[in-house]
Amino acid sequence: MQSRWIVRRGRRLIAGAGVVVATGAFAFAQGDGRPMSPDGSTQAQVLGEWKKPARQAFTLGGESYEDGQWIDIEYGRPLKRGRDLFGSGENYGKATLVGDQPVWRAGANVATRLKTSISLSIGGRTVPAGEYTLFIDLKPFAWTLIVSRWPAQKKYDANDKTALWGAYGYTPDKDVVRTSMALATLPFSVEQLTWSFVDMTKEGGKLAIMWGTDMASVPFAVVAR
DSSP: HHHHHHHHHHHHHHHHHHHHHHHHHHHHHHHHEEEEEEOOEEEEESSSSSEEEEEOOSGGOOOEEESSEEEEEEEEEETTTTOOOOOOOGGTTTOOOTTHHHBBBBSSSSSSSEEESOOEEEETTTEEEEEEEEEEEEETTTEEEEEOOBBBSSSSSSEEEEBBBBTTTTTGEEEEEEEEEEEEEEEEEEEEEEEEEEEEEEEEEEEEEEEEEEEEEEEEOOOOO
């Protein structure tokens, strides 16, 4: 009886050790547990006014920005990690098209999302206040920004045909804007993919994406209320 108990216990210990080994291998593969592409976001506020409050604000200049409208971009932030990001020749941009994605998600994981509390003019088209997905069609020396009405899946669901994970299943029928982006070569290399608002004024600016030594941008303007 005791010998059978010892055998059974031994088997459980061996199985448990296998789980520990497997878990250890996974932890080693994942490093310190951080995702390969951390989540990120960038914001801008437009149309507001800087005003001095009755009590000094703890901001640069001691003023408060009042009545501003928010514009946000939420996206996954892959790292370069020494890779040739976009390639060249007939292979240009193909590394970004994971699986059967027809366009680049311009980030990682969940599709890149533009959220705006005010209507914007992008590429000569009006983008009403709301949430959109952003994609980029990559061609050598020609990037096209796509603003789409496709909703973004927050978790991958192959059976959900009403929303997209990344750019899987993207079709152009929900495009709101397709517009050329201005390309520039940076004097330095950006390690982690970065969306940013640049050259901002009270009434608009540019949406810009930077990765490696490449920067692509497109102007936008606030639509008068």
